[in-house]
Amino acid sequence: MLTDARGITPGGRVSADVCVIGTGPAGAVVAAELAHRGVDVVVVEGGGQRFGPRQADTYRGETVDPHDPLDAVRQKRLGGTSVVWGGRCSPLDDLDLGPREWLDSAGWPVSGPELEPFYRRAQRHLQAGEYEYSAARSGFPLFAPLPSETLDVDSTWRWSPPTSFAGRMRALAGAANVRLLVEATVVRLERDPVSGAITEAVVAPRPGVEITVVARTYVLAAGGLESARILLASDRQSPAGIGNEYDQVGRHYMTHPVGEVGTVVLSELGRNLALGYVATRDGVYARRKLALTAAAQARHELGNLKAALWFPDPMDPSHGDGLLSTFSLTYYALNRARLGFKSAGTHARYASTSGLGQHIGNVAHDWRRVGRFAVSWAAPRITGGRILPSFMPLDGATCRLRFDAEQSSDPANRVTLSRDRDQLGQRRLQVHYGVSTDDRARIRRSMELIGEEFARLGYGTVDMADAARIDDMPFTDGTHQMGLLRMATSPRQGVVDADCRVHGSANLYVAGSAVFPTAGAVGPTLTIAALACRVADHIAAERSVREPLAAS
Template sequence: MIIDARTVEPGTAFDAEVCVIGTGPAGAAAAAELASRGADVVVLEGGGKGADREALDTYRGVAGTGAHDPLEAVRQKRLGGSSATWGGRCAPLDDLDLDAREWVPDSGWPIPHAELRRYYPRAQRHLQAGSCEYSAARSGFPESPVPASDVLTWDDTWRWSPPTKLAPRITALATGDQVRLFVHAGVARFDRDPLGGAVTAAVVVPRPGVEITVRARVYLLAAGGLESTRILLASDTDGGAGIGNEHDQLGRHYMTHPVGEVGRIVPTDAGRALALGYVSSGDGVYARRMLALGRRTQEAHRLRNLKAALWFADPKDPAHGDGLLSTFALTYWGLGRARLGFKSAGMHAQYTGTTGIARHLRNVVADLPRVGAFAASWARPRLTGGRILPSFMPLDGAHCRLRFDAEQSPDPANRVTLDRERDALGQRRLRVDYSVSAEDRRSIVTSMRMIGGELQRLGLASVDLSDVEEVLDMPFTDGTHQMGLLRMSESPHTGVVDTDTRVHGCANLFVAGSAVFPTAGAVGPTLALVALACRTAETAFATARNRVQAGTGSSTAS
């Protein structure tokens, strides 16, 4: 059943066994897991079936210190959440990402990586990313033309989901008997039992001045890192500072992934034989090698984790004479000028500075057959429903660059708080204080120099990284990966959720999503957060059934 919360009578209360807040990758996976176990589930989605300017305005934030992309540009308030704009890139975390490293402050997860590995195959199925195999050698890649290196690794891969958009999945779930899906049902706050501390209701504000409530035995908050944090901060009706904030940890340690491209790389024949572009794996999934420094090298040089890959030459300067690169530059220049969604923010914002528009157009016209052939190959799977080439990636030009996805260290000064400004629904907006430290930037510079040096030493490429120190001043502002805000910890003195991702001091409230990551790693968080959501759903279901036996919580669903 799908219900538009705006049509519900004010003051109405709904009962459920489990209430899931959010329909993005974490919420959709958790709802599916719960329904498969026979739970009666209410799912609350703050947006509707598509992009809605009014809904996105409620995601607008307030700039604090540092620089961060507009909050409404880096998240999606709609069915399917961030999956609506997700590129589909999947990879597991590394073992060292979960380990305590004395050179990375506040590092170390309170659970071993083996716990996540149990759920990666299940997450793969939710994301349609094929088999849980992330070795190039076992995925159909060509054999390496050079011996293995003690410094540089290239066997680990990314794999790509089609990418899966989860709006149809959550809609299909709602056609069954166990899931009621509410749209335009943004959660304003949780109400709590003043004595026991358990959540007694999720309070929904579908339109100004109107409240409805959902009473459940267990609540699973999966509204994205920033919005989940806002809801917990706003749940302070008892005069406190929000739920899970007894020790001022809520909203701190905010991390994203610094991303950029540097250098001038000319692959040799051996480098091209290594197949550093997209490869169709044995099970028909697009995959790509990661270039990374081995664990011992990171430990010896006290580096944060980082993954690198070949990237196309800078499209912004039309002197390259390449019609495909000019098409790319013009596309993102237009999106940026029109401020169309997340593609106008983050690393893409640089294209608003594209110059020589007329010359770019001449490049496109001169290279029209190649541009047309690429456009046809790009459109074909979108029309036929096949797997989509993950991104624009011409590596056949005169040279390439090295792109990095880097780990950011957890820092309690990077945080979000509630501002006095309110949105149209009367909710306080988030203020963001965020920056990337000088030490994290120096780690990127050192890592890129070592990766480039090893590519050259092995005869895989000619490498010029004379521009790498630009990293020290690059504007890292992309907030699409929202990690650390509700970090997992054994103690409420150092985090917000426990090892079961249950909010400290709140027996029936769980969090699913990358906000619980204590450290960020260097790969996109989607696979790991869905794996954690599957694990959390198991615990939430058991908790709901135990609360029935104990005679607590909502006893019936209506």
């Protein structure tokens, strides 16, 4: 049953066996896994079925250092930010999970083999086809990459359709054992001062009104930033907030630094690599990654990084390309309209697009090609087919290299509660964040090595003269919110244990990228869904043990 919490009587109480907070990929997967086992679940979503200024306002915060606006990088609505997710999927590498002394990283208390069965289940939740991330085994055009101890070109990304969990949650709410509350912002959790167990979730459906949700087990799956805020704000029994006895909640904030550098002109050999989007044998879009091997990363003491070919800079209209000008004009307009994700992160720079007249002329001159692309872009959106993941014209003479890089864990990168309050009375978040000089040096060196090896192997000519720009690139993208409630074996080093259970609160789990001890260099959604499956298994196992005891 789907219920608008604004219609519940003030002071009302909702109860279930399990309370899941959040309806994005983490919350939706936990809820679905438990519901299919017959567990009585109430799912609590702070947003409604639509997203507007009222919902966005409660996500505003203060950014002390350069960082995307907090209301631009997340969406408070049914389905969470999955509604604007691009669909890119890839598991973390084994080296992301293991110790790396040169990064002062102890790794994860969970191994790759332990996560693999959950990755396979997550793959199905995200509709990303087979759990296969090798180009050679995925049906890419037959081509044997040249052997290299430095450059890996076989690993891939895969794309979900993309899956939005809004529809999934509406369907799930039709089950007899699921109750879905929307417009139900969790403002704090209450905790038993003796046992540490969570006793209730306090919900504010509208200003000045509170209701409570009571459950035996709670799963906090509200996104990285919001999950940290809820724990910090739950300070009535624990002055520093729940799980924060050692000042770990909100620290170690990591995102993925993203940028484009270099100039690449592909050779015939390089074109044979098929570096654009390829349909796999099971009908899923995929792309090759350009990455340093694990041995090369260890040899040069670098963090992880994934690169891919990117189109020339669209903002300079002298390229004369109608498609590139269409792209630049579109993002210029979205920035002017301040439309969420499309005006944040790497897209924010399009606000300064100039030469608009020349861009319009490029589009007019190249209208046939622009029209063909528009039809191919719109068709799957109308028919419901898989959507081409992004605009990616690689048919020009030159390309750039785009990177998604790992950011190392730093306790100084953190969020705290400010004095400013939103309309529901919640204290807003304050963000302290930056990308270190050491991380920038590692990113720069990684890109130089990738460029050098790409050229040495004969895939094309590479000019990395502008790699120095990495030293002062404005890395402000906050769409991947990792590390804030990190996983660790001790509460002195993190907030949750290896099972994603909050230290000191036996009935509270966290599902989401906030628990990541390291960031890796791939989007977090597949790992989020895998960990959500794992959390659901733990809860289901506990429930099966408890029930016979309760009946005796």
